[in-house]
Amino acid sequence: MKIAKVIVDIPLMQTDKAFSYLVPTDLENLVAIGMRVHVPFGKGNRLVQGIIIDFEDTKNLAEADKQMSLSVPMSKISENLKEIAEVLDLEPVLTEEQLWLADEMRHSVFSYKISCLKAMLPSLLNSSYDKLLTAANGDESYWSQLTENEKINVMKQVKSGEMTVTYIAKSKENKKVIKFLSVINREKLKNLEISKAAKKREECRQYLLELNGKISQKDFPFSREVMKYFIDNDFLEISEVETSRTQSVFDAIHFDEAKELNDEQMLAFQTIITSSEKPYLLEGITGSGKTEVYLQVIEHFLKKGKTAIMLVPEISLTPQITNRFIARFGEKVAIMHSGLSDGEKYDEWRKIRSGKARVVVGARSAIFAPMENIGVIIIDEEHETSYKQDSNPRYHARDLALLRAKFHDACLVLGSATPSLESRARAMRGVYQLLRLTKRANTSALLPEVKIVDMREQINDKSANFSTLLLDKMREKLEKHEQIILMLNRRGYSSFVMCRECGYVVECPNCDISLTLHMDTRTLNCHYCGHQEAIPQLCPNCQSRKIRYYGSGTQKIQEELAELLPEARVLRMDVDTTKTKNAHEKILNKFSSYEADILLGTQMIAKGLDFPNVTLVGVINADTGLNLPDFRASERSFQLLMQVAGRAGRADKKGEVLIQTFNPRHYAIQLAQEQDYEKFYEREMNFRRTLSYPPYYFTVQVLVSHKNKEVVVKKSYEIASLLRANLSEKAKILGPTARPIARTHNLYHYQILVKYRFEDDLEATLNQVLDLTQERENKDLRIMIDSEPQNFV
DNA sequence: AGATAGCCGTAC
DNA sequence: TACGGCTATCTC
Numbered sequence: 068m069k070i071a072k073v074i075v076d077i078p079l080m081q082t083d084k085a086f087s088y089l090v091p092t093d094l095e096n097l098v099a100i101g102m103r104v105h106v107p108f109g110k111g112n113r114l115v116q117g118i119i120i121d122f123e124d125t126k127n128l129a130e131a132d133k134q135m136s137l138s139v140p141m142s143k144i145s146e147n148l149k150e151i152a153e154v155l156d157l158e159p160v161l162t163e164e165q166l167w168l169a170d171e172m173r174h175s176v177f178s179y180k181i182s183c184l185k186a187m188l189p190s191l192l193n194s195s196y197d198k199l200l201t202a203a204n205g206d207e208s209y210w211s212q213l214t215e216n217e218k219i220n221v222m223k224q225v226k227s228g229e230m231t232v233t234y235i236a237k238s239k240e241n242k243k244v245i246k247f248l249s250v251i252n253r254e255k256l257k258n259l260e261i262s263k264a265a266k267k268r269e270e271c272r273q274y275l276l277e278l279n280g281k282i283s284q285k286d287f288p289f290s291r292e293v294m295k296y297f298i299d300n301d302f303l304e305i306s307e308v309e310t311s312r313t314q315s316v317f318d319a320i321h322f323d324e325a326k327e328l329n330d331e332q333m334l335a336f337q338t339i340i341t342s343s344e345k346p347y348l349l350e351g352i353t354g355s356g357k358t359e360v361y362l363q364v365i366e367h368f369l370k371k372g373k374t375a376i377m378l379v380p381e382i383s384l385t386p387q388i389t390n391r392f393i394a395r396f397g398e399k400v401a402i403m404h405s406g407l408s409d410g411e412k413y414d415e416w417r418k419i420r421s422g423k424a425r426v427v428v429g430a431r432s433a434i435f436a437p438m439e440n441i442g443v444i445i446i447d448e449e450h451e452t453s454y455k456q457d458s459n460p461r462y463h464a465r466d467l468a469l470l471r472a473k474f475h476d477a478c479l480v481l482g483s484a485t486p487s488l489e490s491r492a493r494a495m496r497g498v499y500q501l502l503r504l505t506k507r508a509n510t511s512a513l514l515p516e517v518k519i520v521d522m523r524e525q526i527n528d529k530s531a532n533f534s535t536l537l538l539d540k541m542r543e544k545l546e547k548h549e550q551i552i553l554m555l556n557r558r559g560y561s562s563f564v565m566c567r568e569c570g571y572v573v574e575c576p577n578c579d580i581s582l583t584l585h586m587d588t589r590t591l592n593c594h595y596c597g598h599q600e601a602i603p604q605l606c607p608n609c610q611s612r613k614i615r616y617y618g619s620g621t622q623k624i625q626e627e628l629a630e631l632l633p634e635a636r637v638l639r640m641d642v643d644t645t646k647t648k649n650a651h652e653k654i655l656n657k658f659s660s661y662e663a664d665i666l667l668g669t670q671m672i673a674k675g676l677d678f679p680n681v682t683l684v685g686v687i688n689a690d691t692g693l694n695l696p697d698f699r700a701s702e703r704s705f706q707l708l709m710q711v712a713g714r715a716g717r718a719d720k721k722g723e724v725l726i727q728t729f730n731p732r733h734y735a736i737q738l739a740q741e742q743d744y745e746k747f748y749e750r751e752m753n754f755r756r757t758l759s760y761p762p763y764y765f766t767v768q769v770l771v772s773h774k775n776k777e778v779v780v781k782k783s784y785e786i787a788s789l790l791r792a793n794l795s796e797k798a799k800i801l802g803p804t805a806r807p808i809a810r811t812h813n814l815y816h817y818q819i820l821v822k823y824r825f826e827d828d829l830e831a832t833l834n835q836v837l838d839l840t841q842e843r844e845n846k847d848l849r850i851m852i853d854s855e856p857q858n859f860v
Numbered sequence: 861a862g863a864t865a866g867c868c869g870t871a872c
Numbered sequence: 873t874a875c876g877g878c879t880a881t882c883t884c
Contacts (some may be wrong), residue, residue, distance in 0.1 A: 070884090072884090073884080075883085075884095077883090081881090081882075082882095082883070089884060090884085106884085107884095108883060109882075109883045110882080110883070148884055375878095432873080633877080843879085843880075845884095
C-alpha cells in the first residue's frame with residue numbers, strides 16, 4: 068500500500084498542510100513526487116487539485132505502530148484514507164528541487180505552501196473546476212454558465228434530488244499542434260483516375276507523387292477542397308506534431324558572433340567562470356557592455372554542458388534584449404515574460420522542462436524555470452524592484468537565485484550600473500565579489516554631459532514643463548537631425564478631473580484616491596479597485612460647468628510639444644499607448660528607424676534602450692519621486708536618472724542630458740549629474756545608518772486591513788504590542804500608521820514596520836500574527852506580511 | 861472553499 | 873415539533 072502526501076489547492080490556513088491519500092494499486096507504479104492529482108476532499112468529496120509532495124511507506128507505519136503503541140495504530144488510520152481519484156500528469160510537473168525551493172521560500176514569504184508551488188507552474192497547468200448538473204430528464208448544464216437566479220433554482224433542485232451534481236475538474240492544458248500531411252498509398256495514387264475537368268486534382272497528384280516526406284498543412288500549395296479530396300480518398304494522412312507557439316521568432320533572426328571583450332570585460336569574464344564560490348556583483352556603467360559579458364559567460368557554461376538562467380526586469384524585456392540572446396544561442400533560448408499568452412508560456416515551460424531550452428531569459432518568475440544542471444544564474448539590473456513580487460507569494464528573485472545557485476553549485480552574477488545598497492553593502496563586506504566595468508565598451512562613445520535646470524527660476528516662462536534651455540537644445544538637435552528622448556516621471560503626475568470653480572476632484576467611492584482619466588475609453592478609472600465611471604459634464608459638487616481635465620502627464624506634454632515645436636514628430640510611449648500586444652515593440656522600431664524625432668515616455672523608456680542617434684535626453688520632472696514617504700525614494704530617483712542619462716550618446720556622437728528639477732540641491736539629483744555612484748552610495752549609506760534602515764537593518768512590514776476604520780486601528784495596535792512583547796529590545800517597531808493611501812477597495816489599511824537585525828523569534832511571532840485571522844472575531848480582518856518590502860506607497 | 865452538524869427562532 | 877437560517881468546524 069502506497070500513501071501519497073498531497074498539498075491541496077485551497078489557499079487557506081486550515082488546509083495549509085499535507086493530506087494523506089491512498090494510491091490506487093493500478094497507479095502505484097505511475098505516480099511520482101511532483102505530479103498533480105485530483106483528490107476527493109471534505110465531506111462532499113468534491114474533487115480538488117493537489118500536488119504530491121512525498122510518499123509515506125506503510126512498512127514504516129507498521130514499524131511506527133510497534134514502537135509507539137498508539138491507541139489507534141497508524142496502519143489502522145490508513146484504512147480510512149481516501150484514494151487519489153486521478154493522476155493528471157504522466158511525468159512530474161515540479162522537480163524535487165522546486166519542492167525544496169518551495170519549502171525554503173516559505174520561511175520568508177508568509178504565504179501558503181500551495182501558493183508557492185503554484186507560482187512555479189505555468190498558469191495553464193492550474194486547472195479550474197466546474198460542476199455538471201443533470202436534471203431528471205437528462206438535460207445537462209454547467210454551473211459556471213448559470214446566472215445567479217438559475218443557480219439558486221438549481222441548488223433547490225439538487226437538494227430535493229431532482230438534479231444530480233458531478234464535479235468536473237477541467238484542465239486548461241492545451242498544446243499547440245502543427246498538422247502535417249504525408250502521402251500514403253503512393254502506388255494507387257499513380258493509377259488514380261481523375262476526370263479531365265479536374266485540373267487542380269491532377270496538378271496536385273503530380274505534386275504529391277514528387278513530394279518527399281511531410282508537409283505542413285499550412286504550407287500545402289492547394290486549396291482545402293483539393294486537399295480534402297485526397298484525404299477522403301485515403302491518399303493523404305494527417306499527423307499532428309506538437310509545437311511551440313513562439314517558434315516563429317526564431318525564423319527571422321540573424322546569428323550573431325561573440326564580440327571581442329575589452330580588458331575590463333575580459334577580467335570580469337575570467338573571474339566569473341573560474342569560481343562559483345561567491346556571488347558576483349558586476350557593477351558596470353551604462354554602455355560598458357555588461358550584456359556581452361553575460362552572453363559569453365553563458366556560452367562558456369553551455370559548452371560545459373550546463374544551462375543558464377538570465378533574469379531581466381519585465382519592463383526591459385524588449386525584443387532588443389531578447390533578440391540578442393536568440394541571435395547568440397538560437398533555439399536553445401526560451402523566453403518567459405508577461406506579454407506571452409498562457410499557451411505561449413506553457414510552450415516555453417515545456418521547452419525548458421524537456422531540456423530543449425538550455426538558456427532561459429525572463430522576468431522575475433523565470434527564476435523558477437525547471438532547469439537542470441544550472442551553470443550560471445544572472446540577474447541584470449539587480450536593483451530593480453520588480454524582482455520582488457508584490458502580491459501573494461512575496462518572494463524576491465534574488466533570494467531564490469541564491470538558493471538555486473547553491474543547490475546547483477552554480478555561479479550567480481548580479482549586474483547593475485547602480486547596484487541596490489543591499490547588494491553593494493554585501494559586496495563591501497565580502498559576501499559578494501565586486502567586479503567593475505568603468506569604461507564604455509564602444510570606446511568612441513563618450514559619457515554624456517549632464518546639466519541640471521533649476522525650474523524655480525522658470526516660473527514666469529511660457530511653459531511650466533519646458534525650460535528655455537531644454538527647448539533651445541531640442542531645437543538645436545532637431546536642426547541637426549538628431550533624436551531626443553524625453554522622460555516624464557509618472558509618479559504623482561497622473562491625470563485627474565478637477566472643477567476650476569470649487570476645486571473639487573473626482574475621487575473613487577471605494578478608495579481614498581482621485582480617479583484617473585482615460586481618454587481612450589472616456590471614463591474615470593480607479594487604479595486600485597478598478598472602479599469605473601463616466602466623465603461628469605457638470606461638477607458634482609457645485610454644478611459648475613468649469614470642470615476641467617488634467618490629461619495624463621505624457622498626453623499633456625505631447626500637446627504642449629505640438630504647440631512649442633510644431634515641426635517635431637513625437638512618439639508617445641506610456642501605459643495608454645502600449646496596451647495592445649507588441650505596441651511597445653512597434654513604437655521602438657518606429658523610433659529607431661527615425662520615423663520620429665522625439666520619444667516621449669514614462670520610466671519605461673529609461674531601461675536598456677540603445678538608439679545611436681539619440682543625443683539629447685530631457686528629464687521633465689526629476690523630483691516627483693523624490694518626496695515620496697519611502698526611505699528608498701532617493702535611491703530610486705538616483706537610479707532612474709543614472710539610467711535615463713545612459714540613453715544619450717551611445718554611439719560616436721556626444722550625448723547631452725538635461726534634468727529639470729525644483730530640488731537642484733538634492734543629493735540624489737546632484738550626484739546623478741556628476742554620475743557618481745560611489746559618492747551616492749556613501750551618502751545614502753550614512754542616511755540609512757542613522758535611521759536604521761536597510762542594509763543596516765532588515766525590515767518586515769505587517770499590513771492590516773478591514774472595512775471598519777476603528778477595527779483596523781484597534782487590531783493593528785494589538786499586533787504592534789504582540790510584536791513588542793515577543794521581540795527583543797533591539798527590534799524597532801514603527802507604527803501602526805495609516806497607509807499613504809489609507810483606503811482602497813473599501814478597506815482601511817494600517818501598516819507596521821519592524822526593523823531588526825537578529826531576531827530568533829521573528830518568524831514564529833509573525834506566524835502567530837497571521838494566526839490571528841483565524842479567530843472568529845477577526846473574520847474580516849486581513850493581515851499581510853511582507854518581508855523586505857520594496858514599496859511603501 | 862464548501863459541506864455539514866449543531867443551535868436557535870418562529871410558524872403551525 | 874418541524875423547518876429554515878446561521879455559524880462553528882473540519883477536510884486525509
